[in-house]
Amino acid sequence: MKEGLVLKAAGTPGREDMEAINRYTRRAYGPEEVYTFSLVLCDNEIDRDFERFSVESLEKLRELFLGKTCIFDHERRSANQTARIYHTELEERRGEATGAGEALVRLIARAYLPRTERNKETIELIESGILKEVSVSCSVKRGICGICGKESCEHKKGEIYGGRTAHTVLTEPVDAYECSFVAVPAQRGAGVVKSAKVEKILSRDMTEEVSLTKSQVREIGERFRALTEKAGWGERYRRELEMGVLKYSAMVQPEMPRAVMESAVKGLSIDELLAMEKTYSGMAERALPLKPQLMPRGGDRKENYNRDFKI
Numbered sequence: 001m002k003e004g005l006v007l008k009a010a011g012t013p014g015r016e017d018m019e020a021i022n023r024y025t026r027r028a029y030g031p032e033e034v035y036t037f038s039l040v041l042c043d044n045e046i047d048r049d050f051e052r053f054s055v056e057s058l059e060k061l062r063e064l065f066l067g068k069t070c071i072f073d074h075e076r077r078s079a080n081q082t083a084r085i086y087h088t089e090l091e092e093r094r095g096e097a098t099g100a101g102e103a104l105v106r107l108i109a110r111a112y113l114p115r116t117e118r119n120k121e122t123i124e125l126i127e128s129g130i131l132k133e134v135s136v137s138c139s140v141k142r143g144i145c146g147i148c149g150k151e152s153c154e155h156k157k158g159e160i161y162g163g164r165t166a167h168t169v170l171t172e173p174v175d176a177y178e179c180s181f182v183a184v185p186a187q188r189g190a191g192v193v194k195s196a197k198v199e200k201i202l203s204r205d206m207t208e209e210v211s212l213t214k215s216q217v218r219e220i221g222e223r224f225r226a227l228t229e230k231a232g233w234g235e236r237y238r239r240e241l242e243m244g245v246l247k248y249s250a251m252v253q254p255e256m257p258r259a260v261m262e263s264a265v266k267g268l269s270i271d272e273l274l275a276m277e278k279t280y281s282g283m284a285e286r287a288l289p290l291k292p293q294l295m296p297r298g299g300d301r302k303e304n305y306n307r308d309f310k311i
């Protein structure tokens, strides 16, 4: 992943933390003057763009991110609020494997910001979990194929070859710029989708995971039930139309085997059935005038019915 997240607020920083922090400050700060937190910057898991860092890249990024800033851009007026990364380390997650079959390795950072009046709100937002996701930016020299190791090859990202997903391994990082907190994490985490309309969720191409709130699940369920009911009306209407076509067909072309007509109407669309019923009923009326009750001028009625069923 190239997006990270806050792990936890680190509590009161210890002596080692303060030594590291005070390398970046003009004067020596006391532990009560700074707020620290740790975050995952990135890892070696294949992300949604089908890219991943190699463990060597993470090791290089570990050096590059040291001293870099985390920006809070959730509010314009506090745009210049930043936290600074004062410690980085790689953490191997025992027993957790990546999609590429490696042990999961995460790049963890610790960052601080001074406890000032101005930073109070930001600290509160981190503590409460609202500011949680960060996006990191860095540049790498090369991307190689995760399957064959070449820089250019036939393997297409995201496709499966012999059970392995093709992806790009990002290697040789040359610079790490910063990480920035995203107030509204992109499509992940519960807070986001709450405001999204169900239509938007349903129309989204499902290349990413989405999470739904209870009320959205309920809304989708209600719509599904309503549509199922309307679909039932539609099927009944279709059967009526088919029966009409079969009836008139038997009148105007009695030599046509019913089984042939039955299988023919099955393949017709509603519009085709309507056109066919109209044509056949016209032909039937010319051939043998029908009593009104046999053929009510029901076209209009049926069209209204049809409109109800269209959604």
Ligand SMILES: [Zn+2]
Pocket (backbone or CB within 6 Å): 145, 146, 147, 148, 149, 150, 152, 153, 154, 155
């Ligand atoms: Zn390849």
